[in-house]
Amino acid sequence: MSTNTDRTIDVEAIRRDFPVLERKIYDRPLVYLDNAATSQKPQCVIDAVSRYYAETNSNVHRGVHRLSMDATSAYEAAREKLQRFLNARSTKEIVWTRGTTESINLVAQSLGRSKVQAGDEVLISQMEHHSNIVPWQLLCEERGATLKVIPMSEQGDLVLDAYEEMLSDRTKIVAVAHVSNALGTLNPVEHIIERAHARGVPVLLDGAQATPHMKVDVQALNCDFYTVSGHKMFGPTGIGALYGKEALLDAMPPWHGGGDMIKSVSFDGTVFNDLPYKFEAGTPNIAGAIGMGVAVDYLEQVGLDAAAAWEAELLEYGTALLNGMDGVRIFGTAAHKAAVISFEVRGIHPHDLGTILDREGVAIRAGHHCAQPVMEFYGVAATARASMAFYNTKSELDALAAAIEKAQDLFA
Numbered sequence: 435m436s437t438n439t440d441r442t443i444d445v446e447a448i449r450r451d452f453p454v455l456e457r458k459i460y461d462r463p464l465v466y467l468d469n470a471a472t473s474q475k476p477q478c479v480i481d482a483v484s485r486y487y488a489e490t491n492s493n494v495h496r497g498v499h500r501l502s503m504d505a506t507s508a509y510e511a512a513r514e515k516l517q518r519f520l521n522a523r524s525t526k527e528i529v530w531t532r533g534t535t536e537s538i539n540l541v542a543q544s545l546g547r548s549k550v551q552a553g554d555e556v557l558i559s560q561m562e563h564h565s566n567i568v569p570w571q572l573l574c575e576e577r578g579a580t581l582k583v584i585p586m587s588e589q590g591d592l593v594l595d596a597y598e599e600m601l602s603d604r605t606k607i608v609a610v611a612h613v614s615n616a617l618g619t620l621n622p623v624e625h626i627i628e629r630a631h632a633r634g635v636p637v638l639l640d641g642a643q644a645t646p647h648m649k650v651d652v653q654a655l656n657c658d659f660y661t662v663s664g665h666k667m668f669g670p671t672g673i674g675a676l677y678g679k680e681a682l683l684d685a686m687p688p689w690h691g692g693g694d695m696i697k698s699v700s701f702d703g704t705v706f707n708d709l710p711y712k713f714e715a716g717t718p719n720i721a722g723a724i725g726m727g728v729a730v731d732y733l734e735q736v737g738l739d740a741a742a743a744w745e746a747e748l749l750e751y752g753t754a755l756l757n758g759m760d761g762v763r764i765f766g767t768a769a770h771k772a773a774v775i776s777f778e779v780r781g782i783h784p785h786d787l788g789t790i791l792d793r794e795g796v797a798i799r800a801g802h803h804c805a806q807p808v809m810e811f812y813g814v815a816a817t818a819r820a821s822m823a824f825y826n827t828k829s830e831l832d833a834l835a836a837a838i839e840k841a842q843d844l845f846a
C-alpha cells in the first residue's frame with residue numbers, strides 16, 4: 435500500500451472501509467465517539483485476521499512444515515512493519531505484547547526489579563492511565579521505593595518546573611503518557627526525555643493514545659521505551675508492542691518464562707533466546723500481530739499527517755460547539771491536544787448522559803477513564819468523553835450536541 439503524503443483525506447471514502455460505521459443503533463446511524471477506548475477496524479484488518487485462520491493457521495518459530503513457515507513469515511513481516519512505523523533501528527527492539535498494559539508491566543517487572551532499590555524513586559505524572567500507575571506502585575511497594583507524581587495545571591498541562599525539581603539521583607525511571615486518554619493533552623515529551631537523560635534516567639512513553647493520531651519516531655524522540663496498543667490504532671485487540679532500545683532490552687532479565695524465549699533448557703539451567711524473543715514466552719497472538727501489521731499499512735495509506743490535520747479540525751469544531759452550550763464544562767484545555775473532549779453537563783451524571791446519548795445512536799465513554807487521579811484532581815467522580823478518529827465528521831459532532839440538548843431537556 436502506498437503512503438498518503440497529502441494533507442487532506444477523503445472522509446467519506448475512509449468511512450466505507452469500516453463496516454461497523456454502517457450500523458444503526460436504535461434505528462439511528464451509529465455515531466462512534468469512543469475511539470480512545472478502542473477504535474473501529476477497517477475491512478482489510480478484519481480480512482487479514484480471518485484469512486490467517488482460514489489459510490495459514492499454525493504455530494510460529496517451531497514448525498518445519500509449510501503452514502508454520504508461512505505463519506512465521508507473516509508474523510515477522512508484521513514486526514518489520516511496526517519497526518518501520520515507529521522508526522526503531524531494528525526488529526530486535528520490537529517485542530510483541532498484549533498491549534500497552536503488558537508492555538509497561540514488562541518494563542516495571544524486568545528493568546524495574548533489577549534496577550530499583552529501597553530509597554529509589556519512580557516518576558510518573560498526575561494524568562496517567564491506571565496501567566501506567568499500578569505496575570509502578572507494585573514495583574515500589576516490593577522494592578521499598580517511592581512513586582513520585584509530576585503535577586498538572588488546571589488546563590491539564592504537566593508542571594515542568596516541578597518535574598525538573600523532582601528529578602534527582604534517586605530517580606530510576608520516568609514513565610509518562612505521550613497523550614493523555616482522559617484529557618487529550620499532548621505532553622512535551624521531548625523536553626521530559628532531555629531532562630531525564632541529562633541525569634542518566636531512562637524514559638518510558640505510554641504511546642497508547644498517540645500512535646492512532648500522529649507520526650511517532652522513537653529515534654527522533656530518543657525515548658528508551660515506547661508502548662503501543664493495536665486496538666487503539668485500528669488493529670485487533672489483545673496485541674500490542676513494547677519498543678525498547680536494544681542495549682537496554684539486552685541488559686534486562688526475562689520476565690515471563692516458557693517456550694520460545696529460550697535457546698536451551700535443562701534442569702541445570704536455561705539459556706535465554708536473543709532479542710526480541712527473550713521477552714516473548716509462549717504461543718503469541720499470531721493473528722493479532724498480522725492484523726496489526728495490516729492496520730499499520732492502512733494508517734500509512736490514510737496518511738497520519740492528513741489524519742492529524744482532520745482531527746485537529748474536528749477537535750476545534752467540537753470544542754467550540756460544546757463550549758457554546760449552556761451548562762457544559764470541558765476538562766482539559768491544553769494548547770496541544772489530541773482529539774479528545776472530556777466534559778460534564780450540569781445536573782446530569784455522566785453515566786445518565788451516556789445512556790441517553792446511546793439511545794440517540796451516539797457512543798461516548800462515561801466514567802473515570804481508568805484515570806481516577808485525574809477525576810480526583812478536578813473533584814469529579816466521572817466525566818463524559820468524546821474521542822475522535824479520522825473517520826469522524828462534523829455532522830457527527832452536531833449529532834452529539836443535539837443529543838446533549840435532548841438530555842438537557844429531559845433533565846430540565
Ligand code: PLP
Binds near residue numbers: 566
Ligand atoms: N495508557 C493509555 C493512555 C490508555 O488510554 C490505555 C487504554 O485506554 C492504556 C494505557 C491501556 O492500554 P491497553 O488496555 O491496550 O493495554
